[in-house]
Amino acid sequence: MSNAITLPLVASSNVTERENKRSAHEMFVETAKLTSEETSDSRAAREAELANKMRRRRERVSSLVHATVPALVGFALFVLVWQFLAQINNQIPSPAKVWAAAVKLFSDPFYSKGPNDQGIGWNILSSLKRVGMGFGLAALVGIPLGFMIGRFTFLNRMTAPIIAILRPVSPLAWLPIGLLVFKAANPAAIWVIFICSIWPMIINTSVGVQRIPQDYLNVARVLNLSEWKIFTKILFPAVLPYMLTGVKLSIGVAWLVIVAAEMLTGGVGIGFWLWDEWNNLVVEHIIVAIFVIGIVGLLLEQLLTRIAARFEFNEKS
Amino acid sequence: MNHNFHLVVDNVEKRFDTKQGDFLAIRDINLRVNRGEFVALIGHSGCGKSTLLNLLAGLSLPSNGVLVCAGREVKGPGPDRGVVFQNHSLLPWLTCFDNVYLAVERVFGGKEPKAKLKERTEDALKLVGLSHAIHKHPNEISGGMKQRVGIARALAIEPAVLLLDEPFGALDALTRAHLQDELLRIVAETKSTVVMVTHDVDEAVLLSDRIVMMTNGPAATIGEILDVKLARPRDRLALAEDSNYHHYRKAVVEFLYAKHKKAA
Known part of the structure; x- marks a missing residue:
């Protein structure tokens, strides 16, 4: 149980960190633009607002990450177990083989060769x-x-x-x-x-x-x-x-x-x-x-x- | 016969058929209400004041006796009586406008053009001070505002009598005081005849011309009727210093807690 929880958390914190660096950079660029034309007073206000905006964006991104990462991890685990089963029992096709079959099936979904062979x-x-x-x-x-x-x-x-x-x-x-x-x-x-x-x-x-x-x-x-x-x-x-x-x-x-x-x-x-x-x-x-x-x-x-x-x-x- | 009175309750008795057998809720109820009069029904819970109001509304029928509203015997619910329920009872899928319009359409639908119906609805909502929230749904407005819509719905059909069943019971004290003041204004403006069930002594004294005090159930009946001779328009702040107001208040409190104290 505890493993299943920590795994996505680790993954998500990595992503947020990257997001942090990126937004810090953006913030720097934008504030640099501002300095040239505005008084220090309104600049401080703008900066605060900007920082606020960044924080909100970071929160949004991190909540999105928290929502999607566990799902992706779940899928990855599922495919991994499947791959493992396919390896020990060669009657079960591997994920790759099924994927290839699906791509082929869906490349022509609406063919019709008689009543018993249709897309x-x-x-x-x-x-x-x-x-x-x-x-x-x-x-x-x-x-x-x-x-x-x-x-x-x-x-x-x-x-x-x-x-x-x-x-x-x-x-x-x-x-x-x-x-x-x-x-x-x-x-x-x-x-x-x-x-x-x-x-x-x-x-x-x-x-x-x-x-x-x-x-x-x-x-x-x-x-x-x-x-x-x-x-x-x-x-x-x-x-x-x-x-x-x-x-x-x-x-x-x-x-x-x-x-x-x-x-x-x-x-x-x-x-x-x-x-x-x-x-x-x-x-x-x-x-x-x-x-x-x-x-x-x-x-x-x-x-x-x-x-x-x-x-x-x-x-x- | 009783043409002078707007509302007549004559020897009314109501029994309920319960699992424990026959239950006599109220008995020997006699009441005459004049046009334009404001009457409060007060009593401890279980005294049958809501039972009496339901009989007036026609939601249930008396086991014995007769009720007459504006010269016609009460034989069921009808648009000559506007009812405001304790819990607003607005339809949540309709806007304030549509909630009131439903009633207006029912009563004036065949007789008046749509524009006139719309005007009546808007006027009713304006009367209760809700012109700004006319197209909101009930879940978007406060409890006090919902109750205002309930009052607008009841008044929009121009009933002979307005029946209020503890209309402010579910509201907080400040909102309640505010709506009581509004009700005073609305009743003065529309010259409505009102019967109101309440368990709030101050509310009864502030609003009523007469207070009907009921004994405890089962087999409850009218204990005393108090005439409240306070000049109108009434002002909450001025009355707070008025010795007459306190005299009336004391009379009701004495009835409820000395003469007919309810075992808790």
């Missing part, structure tokens, strides 16, 4: 398309349903046991039903995404509706607002943060599940591609696929976090 870009896009469709349908059904469950106790008590039983089921268990009903792989995969992303949306939306502070509803009551106004001005804005949390959870699960679903259904998609490369025994491509899945998942979640942050309101203070 990695097409594979990613088809997976995203499936997730988007399943997820979008789940939002269309789940969010209104969540609102109704939250608003009407009867509906809540009616649906609670069903949701409680179905929610823990692995989404892949629904795949055969999808194949049976839709008689095709693609809609079955979308169906699985639909099922797995609907629960967080229903549950979070309904919890959001139930947790609307009584004060807000009292405002609606004393003003005698119409149902439409209550919905647009009070219910919807109050529930929005909860809803977006549900959406964020959903997209994470959906992206996890699509890879597994595609392994089973085949077609074009990053999950299928990964499985295909396993059949071809191109291990470096499997590792590329793992990184691609991870990065795309991260980007999806970041995107939704950004969207959610825009709609956060500050209740307290």
Whole structure:
């Protein structure tokens, strides 16, 4: 533990020292320029201000260094361990080999040689398309349903046991039903995404509706607002943060599940591609696929976090 | 019948159905309020003063008895009564303007053009001295300012009665004093009829024409009603030296701490 902490600290202090020297030099140059034209009084003020500016800049740089250096060290260690594992087990491709494979794959991501041999870009896009469709349908059904469950106790008590039983089921268990009903792989995969992303949306939306502070509803009551106004001005804005949390959870699960679903259904998609490369025994491509899945998942979640942050309101203070 | 009175509370009783069984909160409440009168409801916590205010607001209905506001029986919440809640209850996703506009639009929406609604909203915020913060969100302004917006929202709909539920209870002493002075000015300007719940003796004496003192619950009722015959406009500093002021203050304190002392 202590090693992991000291390492980045040492590295960062080196960088700040260099930064110090550089800014000291800059300061000297700038003050030299000033001396020629200004009185000593205002010069002292300017110098103080300049020193202040330098100090602030140094603080900014050092906080940036403190943030990024540990991450870089982590990556370096990760690659080092990987390299070590690749050396003792020659079936695992080295980082360099995987990097070279990735560069080659991404140099032409959108080629298409028949349905079973397409560029990695097409594979990613088809997976995203499936997730988007399943997820979008789940939002269309789940969010209104969540609102109704939250608003009407009867509906809540009616649906609670069903949701409680179905929610823990692995989404892949629904795949055969999808194949049976839709008689095709693609809609079955979308169906699985639909099922797995609907629960967080229903549950979070309904919890959001139930947790609307009584004060807000009292405002609606004393003003005698119409149902439409209550919905647009009070219910919807109050529930929005909860809803977006549900959406964020959903997209994470959906992206996890699509890879597994595609392994089973085949077609074009990053999950299928990964499985295909396993059949071809191109291990470096499997590792590329793992990184691609991870990065795309991260980007999806970041995107939704950004969207959610825009709609956060500050209740307290 | 009771046409002379603006607000009538007739033999009102409120029971609650609790887990421990039937709970009688207030009973035998009879009160008449004239137009333009300022009435304070004071009592220890749990005396049912907020229960009574909720009945006036129409947020709950009496188990027995009748409430009449401006000639119409109270059968639910309505825009003829403006309510200011203890904790401002502004919608955090709306600006001060939009919070007030929501109320204005509801009451005058069908009858007046948009420009007029906007003008009403701005006037209400100007009345409480918030013209400069009109487009700020509630989290960007202080607690005292939030409460001013709450008052503006209640007044903007031109209610027959203004109902205040411990409106300054959550504020610090200095801000509270300042807002009390503002409320005196606003009430004088708008000639509003006000019923205010408070547990602050000085606040009650400073602001009210009559102080309704309630006995302790359960089964609380009105113990005494004190007429406060202090000339208006009232000035906090002048009243500090006024022997009448101290006489009224003493009467309320005696009621609360000698006659109806609450076991801590």
